[in-house]
Amino acid sequence: MHRVLNKTWGIVISIMVLFTACYEETATPVKASFSTSFVGADESVPVQVSITNQSTGADTFEWMFEGAEPISSTEENPGTIIYNTAGTYTIVLTASNVDGSTHTYQKEIPVVDGIAINFSTEIIESNYLPVEVILTNNTNGVGLTYNWTFEDGAPVTSTEQHPSNVIFETPGNHLITLEVYNGFESFSESTTINVAPDIEAIFDWKVDFFDDDYQAPVTITMTNSSISATSYTWTFPNGTPATSTNKIPTVTFNMPGTHAMSLKADNGKRTNTLTHDITILPDTNLRTFSDIELGVNTAHNSNVIGAFLSTTLREVFQAGEVTTDNGAEIDIAFFGLNSSFSFNKFIAPDEVATNGFIAIPDATHTKFINSQEICGCAASLTVAQFDSITDDTLLDTLTITETANGLLNFDNSVLPRVVLLETADGRKGAIKIKGYVDDGLNSYIICDIKIQKQ
Numbered sequence: 424m425h426r427v428l429n430k431t432w433g434i435v436i437s438i439m440v441l442f443t444a445c446y447e448e449t450a451t452p453v454k455a456s457f458s459t460s461f462v463g464a465d466e467s468v469p470v471q472v473s474i475t476n477q478s479t480g481a482d483t484f485e486w487m488f489e490g491a492e493p494i495s496s497t498e499e500n501p502g503t504i505i506y507n508t509a510g511t512y513t514i515v516l517t518a519s520n521v522d523g524s525t526h527t528y529q530k531e532i533p534v535v536d537g538i539a540i541n542f543s544t545e546i547i548e549s550n551y552l553p554v555e556v557i558l559t560n561n562t563n564g565v566g567l568t569y570n571w572t573f574e575d576g577a578p579v580t581s582t583e584q585h586p587s588n589v590i591f592e593t594p595g596n597h598l599i600t601l602e603v604y605n606g607f608e609s610f611s612e613s614t615t616i617n618v619a620p621d622i623e624a625i626f627d628w629k630v631d632f633f634d635d636d637y638q639a640p641v642t643i644t645m646t647n648s649s650i651s652a653t654s655y656t657w658t659f660p661n662g663t664p665a666t667s668t669n670k671i672p673t674v675t676f677n678m679p680g681t682h683a684m685s686l687k688a689d690n691g692k693r694t695n696t697l698t699h700d701i702t703i704l705p706d707t708n709l710r711t712f713s714d715i716e717l718g719v720n721t722a723h724n725s726n727v728i729g730a731f732l733s734t735t736l737r738e739v740f741q742a743g744e745v746t747t748d749n750g751a752e753i754d755i756a757f758f759g760l761n762s763s764f765s766f767n768k769f770i771a772p773d774e775v776a777t778n779g780f781i782a783i784p785d786a787t788h789t790k791f792i793n794s795q796e797i798c799g800c801a802a803s804l805t806v807a808q809f810d811s812i813t814d815d816t817l818l819d820t821l822t823i824t825e826t827a828n829g830l831l832n833f834d835n836s837v838l839p840r841v842v843l844l845e846t847a848d849g850r851k852g853a854i855k856i857k858g859y860v861d862d863g864l865n866s867y868i869i870c871d872i873k874i875q876k877q
Contacts, residue, residue, distance in 0.1 A: 481518035652688035707814035719759030750784035787847035798829030
């Protein structure tokens with residue numbers, strides 16, 4: 424009996440030894456391994472790293488992510504982790520299994536700084552040539568390299584983190600570009616510097632309405648189109664004033680001659696000077712009108728060709744153009760009965776209402792001698808004398824006296840005809856009728872007029 428039991432236990436022990444030997448021979452070893460990749464191939468912060476577990480023989484996993492979010496994981500595949508700060512970090516994986524096998528694998532992850540380019544420019548003094556620009560670089564990061572480009576500047580390029588000032592000598596828009604490289608990728612930002620055109624003095628002038636014959640005295644107002652200027656110095660030899668610092672001055676020249684007018688434009692950096700000559704003529708005290716058309720009464724009243732003239736405003740007025748603003752300035756009125764020109768006369772503005780016209784507001788009285796040949800007047804002026812007038816000397820000697828005969832109408836039988844006049848303000852003049860134009864209701868005369876200015 425004992426021998427049987429001993430034999431049986433012997434068999435059992437042998438089987439257990441056999442199974443134990445087989446178990447030890449088939450235990451699975453663990454090999455920890457993983458691969459990483461930068462999401463979007465972006466290696467600058469903030470950076471995402473995707474992890475692929477390549478371990479074998481493992482059942483459990485312990486991940487440690489230095490400097491990352493999250494900092495650890497027990498997932499077989501932890502997915503993606505995030506680094507927000509530049510540096511070199513270690514990922515450690517410890518893998519194990521139920522057989523008690525353990526293996527550790529680690530890998531370093533280099534993370535570089537993200538680049539947020541931040542620079543500013545400041546123009547010293549003004550954007551007038553030459554323009555000097557201060558550059559301030561506030562771009563943060565470690566191990567960055569810089570490449571500046573200054574379009575048309577001096578210098579043209581720089582690799583300094585904080586470059587020296589840049590000078591621009593060419594007008595226009597100029598790009599300043601900063602490219603920053605972190606060892607993996609580069610970024611760039613640009614700004615534009617506007618450089619004003621070079622300074623240039625430019626001027627002309629407008630003559631006063633009553634002085635457009637350029638006879639002394641002449642008053643003119645300057646027109647200033649200077650470029651890139653902030654202050655102005657005018658010089659007017661023989662003018663009043665002789666100098667001015669106004670941008671748009673007015674000056675009067677009282678003496679005939681050719682006068683040099685100069686403008687010096689300044690912008691605090693540069694100056695530029697321009698000179699123009701102006702020629703002032705001797706004063707003839709004579710205003711001359713040529714080829715003035717004055718309509719018959721129907722042409723005037725239908726607003727086709729006016730019959731009223733202002734020698735001060737130098738304008739012919741039709742019936743509908745007469746107002747309270749210009750009424751007092753009208754000093755000549757012509758009455759033509761019809762296209763046959765059998766009845767014509769010049770009448771005082773204050774008497775038009777009795778000659779088929781609407782009354783002129785604030786009308787003045789001009790004296791006329793329509794028919795010198797029958798007026799019985801001392802005043803007399805021939806066509807030849809009219810044509811020879813170049814100043815007011817001859818007109819000034821005339822004594823204009825209204826007489827009944829002198830105010831009488833005339834026809835078109837005498838051509839040219841000279842009519843004498845004196846305005847309410849004492850200016851003496853003469854009208855030379857040199858044409859009668861038959862255009863039916865729109866008929867008119869053509870005349871030249873010479874009259875004193877003062």
